[in-house]
Amino acid sequence: MADVITPSRERIAPIFPKERYDxxxxxxxxxxxxxxxxxxxxLARYEFGRAHHRVLHFVTCHPGMRVADLLxxxxxxxxxxxxxxxxxxxxxxxxxxxxxxxxxxxxxxxTSEGEALAARxxxxxxxxxxxxxxxxxxxxxxxxxxxxxxxxxxxxxGDVARRVFExxxxx
Amino acid sequence: MADVITPSRERIAPIFPKERYDxxxxxxxxxxxxxxxxxxxxLARYEFGRAHHRVLHFVTCHPGMRVADLLxxxxxxxxxxxxxxxxxxxxxxxxxxxxxxxxxxxxxxxTSEGEALAARxxxxxxxxxxxxxxxxxxxxxxxxxxxxxxxxxxxxxGDVARRVFExxxxx
DNA sequence: AAAATATGTCAACATGGCTGACGTAATTAC
DNA sequence: GTAATTACGTCAGCCATGTTGACATATTTT
Numbered sequence: 001m002a003d004v005i006t007p008s009r010e011r012i013a014p015i016f017p018k019e020r021y022d023x024x025x026x027x028x029x030x031x032x033x034x035x036x037x038x039x040x041x042x043l044a045r046y047e048f049g050r051a052h053h054r055v056l057h058f059v060t061c062h063p064g065m066r067v068a069d070l071l072x073x074x075x076x077x078x079x080x081x082x083x084x085x086x087x088x089x090x091x092x093x094x095x096x097x098x099x100x101x102x103x104x105x106x107x108x109x110x111t112s113e114g115e116a117l118a119a120r121x122x123x124x125x126x127x128x129x130x131x132x133x134x135x136x137x138x139x140x141x142x143x144x145x146x147x148x149x150x151x152x153x154x155x156x157x158g159d160v161a162r163r164v165f166e167x168x169x170x171x
Numbered sequence: 172m173a174d175v176i177t178p179s180r181e182r183i184a185p186i187f188p189k190e191r192y193d194x195x196x197x198x199x200x201x202x203x204x205x206x207x208x209x210x211x212x213x214l215a216r217y218e219f220g221r222a223h224h225r226v227l228h229f230v231t232c233h234p235g236m237r238v239a240d241l242l243x244x245x246x247x248x249x250x251x252x253x254x255x256x257x258x259x260x261x262x263x264x265x266x267x268x269x270x271x272x273x274x275x276x277x278x279x280x281x282t283s284e285g286e287a288l289a290a291r292x293x294x295x296x297x298x299x300x301x302x303x304x305x306x307x308x309x310x311x312x313x314x315x316x317x318x319x320x321x322x323x324x325x326x327x328x329g330d331v332a333r334r335v336f337e338x339x340x341x342x
Numbered sequence: 343a344a345a346a347t348a349t350g351t352c353a354a355c356a357t358g359g360c361t362g363a364c365g366t367a368a369t370t371a372c
Numbered sequence: 373g374t375a376a377t378t379a380c381g382t383c384a385g386c387c388a389t390g391t392t393g394a395c396a397t398a399t400t401t402t
Contacts, residue, residue, distance in 0.1 A: 237348080238348075238349065238350095239347095239348065239349085249348095249349075249350075249351095250350090250351080250352090253349090253350065253351070257350095257351095270348095273347090273348080275347070275348045275349070276348065276349085277348080277349065277350090
């Protein structure tokens with residue numbers, strides 16, 4: 001089998017995109033830009049930033065989650081997380097409990113203040129999503145969820161799906 | 172921690188979302204997280220970051236655009252833009268030309284190197300979008316574009332639509 | 343001529359990433 | 373039962389990229 005010119009699936013960039021997606025790229029930027037800035041005004045009153053919001057969001061969605069899982073979702077280092085987590089804990093928005101089976105774990109829970117703040121932060125973002133969906137067909141929501149899940153790194157789509165669609169679980 | 176106990180009376184937008192959108196919020200985070208990190212490895216070889224990428228993206232999409240329009244799209248200060256723009260110009264990826272009618276303007280153009288780099292940066296992101304759309308109905312693309320546009324601040328949806336759908340124009 | 347506009351720049355600071363090194367408690371492996 | 377591994381935390385410093393405020397220059401508009 002020497003000298004056969006295999007249609008070598010290139011190593012670096014196997015599949016070239018046929019189409020241009022500049023529109024979707026730009027729209028994703030604009031949509032995310034505005035969506036993510038919604039809670040800024042509320043956060044500022046607590047002297048928190050977007051990093052605090054992300055932590056609060058995931059901890060309230062997954063009460064009792066492990067620190068390692070949070071790190072895996074946020075894809076940041078434990079040092080970066082530690083900084084904001086410490087502020088959320090000393091501020092009384094998040095608590096830690098040792099794991100029952102493995103007491104090395106320090107499972108994360110939002111306090112009632114944490115839940116309340118998270119709810120307030122979700123409000124403007126929920127309204128934005130609701131408004132965006134309102135003008136679309138009723139099945140648009142599923143289409144968009146599918147699209148966003150497909151946009152995640154393939155190796156992690158399983159984890160993400162499990163975490164997102166079994167929201168409010170510790171995994 | 173200033174002002175922790177804020178009476179929830181100061182409600183600016185009085186419409187409460189009926190549903191929970193935690194799934195879409197999380198998915199948008201995960202999707203954007205992975206989408207935006209695609210070009211990091213390429214950027215690093217040029218000692219550029221994501222801010223450079225954003226500038227290059229919009230300048231290649233809108234050749235001859237004004238600095239003020241770029242600032243309006245990115246929603247950052249001219250000082251922040253100035254830093255990365257200077258590096259892109261001294262690196263030979265972007266050029267400026269005085270405007271014909273208004274010579275105060277310094278219109279932005281990508282050089283051929285800039286176009287080439289922008290194309291390389293688009294590659295992994297285009298592949299990701301193509302893969303994400305591949306498993307959806309053919310009309311999903313329009314649904315997603317509509318959704319993302321609707322997610323933009325209402326006051327700017329017109330500008331964004333004009334800019335995105337008349338891609339490759341200086342406005 | 344004066345005011346407004348488009349752009350650039352300096353300096354200082356904030357947020358939130360990063361790496362590297364090190365420490366402690368609890369669990370697992372040999 | 374000791375050793376290795378794991379889960380988590382922390383100190384210190386650096387980097388990318390956002391911010392404000394003040395000021396400069398050229399050009400256009402009034």
